[in-house]
Amino acid sequence: MASDIIHSNAAASRPLRFGIVLLPNFTLTAFSGFVDLLRLASDEGDMSRPVRCSWTIVGESLVPVRASCGIQVTPWTTFDEAASFDYVVVVGGLLHSGPSASKATLQFIRDAAKTSATLVGICTGVFALMRAEVMDGYRICVSWFHYWDFVERFPGVDERNLVADRLFVIDRRRITCSGGRASIDVAAAILLRHVEATIVQKALRIMLVDDAQKGNAPQPHPPGLEPATHPKVRRAILLMEQHIGQPLSLAELARRLDMSVRQLERLFSAQTGKSPHAYGRQIRMRTASWLLTSSDRTVADIATSCGFSDASHLGREFRKEYGESPNAYRVARPQSQSVDLIAT
Structure with missing residues (x-):
């Protein structure tokens, strides 16, 4: 530009x-x-x-x-x-x-x-x-x-x-x-x-640096993120992490990566075995579970921070993923046993 x-x-x-x-x-x-x-x-x-x-x-x-x-x-x-x-x-x-x-x-x-x-x-x-x-x-x-x-x-x-x-x-x-x-x-x-x-x-x-990286190269993924070979998938994952409270639409995500929605879906599936929507949901669920076991924030506050409409919405999704309510999950796990943000 x-x-x-x-x-x-x-x-x-x-x-x-x-x-x-x-x-x-x-x-x-x-x-x-x-x-x-x-x-x-x-x-x-x-x-x-x-x-x-x-x-x-x-x-x-x-x-x-x-x-x-x-x-x-x-x-x-x-x-x-x-x-x-x-x-x-x-x-x-x-x-x-x-x-x-x-x-x-x-x-x-x-x-x-x-x-x-x-x-x-x-x-x-x-x-x-x-x-x-x-x-x-x-x-x-x-x-x-x-x-x-x-x-x-x-x-x-x-x-x-x-x-x-x-x-x-x-x-x-x-x-x-x-x-x-x-x-x-x-x-x-x-x-x-x-x-x-x-x-x-x-x-x-x-300096033993093979070649300088360009500005649009992705930052190294945060701890817990599944590594992806393709830089655009890694950038997509980082964008999901950074907008967890207000998730980006698939169209907006594709636009920021300068590719079509269809290209992003195919590439994401090939790299992670999941659709962008499914992967984004996993990030939000893992973050919610981590916050439950590593903080004293209310379930309602965690729900808002993780992009759910309210505590009831988080509760429904949480039961589907973990088989128990957010409060039961928190009580059963001491704060020292916090989980990774993303499953490996």
Whole structure:
């Protein structure tokens, strides 16, 4: 798509400039994967000079920022002293441990959004972009693991723009990435718009990465999901998981996967032995059973969360699946014996 193409006038006379902001408890893998691909693609041999691109760690102060694993990285310069950048990359990590992005960090992001820079949110860095209010009207990629955290923290977000079944999304001057190893993929996607493909491919080989994944590649399936070989089936399963409270129609599911309903049904049956409808129902039932044994939420609340019209509807479907009522199922099983979301 034309909107996915990043236009840049970066000339060969100067390196492509990256400013990297590390949030408290950032994920080291996401940071190191991104910056190492820049390093390897920037120079020939083993020199690691910032020839084709340069990178600067920017922070509110020069106080070291602690990664989630405990390693600390010291910013090279402050927001006030930083030069202009072609890309401002915000790397996040843990959501529920310690402070989040500071007011100064959010202001730096807002100021960058007013320039020609492209903003990049990696892992939970996208949460900071949202808090800075620079994502309105853009598609947003989040990890499936943080999908519900995102919806809870930003209830006004248009879920049609929320993508949790792909590795990363490029939408004009905004790039968001699910994190982890995908940070290498998004770095490669950025570099491929500015340098020769052979240079990027060589850097990937040095990192022992066969080839960078495209943004529409599916995120690895969550624990408990039956693995499916075909990426579109895996993406379909992830979409079912992410819309469990308001299940997508088969037509909408097919549309999001860019295929016909008939194609989706045939492919799903070949991969899983079930129809999309049957598989989606299994996801909802397994989730309901898991919530019954791992939480103290009411049956009515669980029914709504899992896409059933009310507690009676869940009760009828539950008896068909498990041969007992939701309350009886809960009483018979201690919370420590929660079941997998999807049967293997």
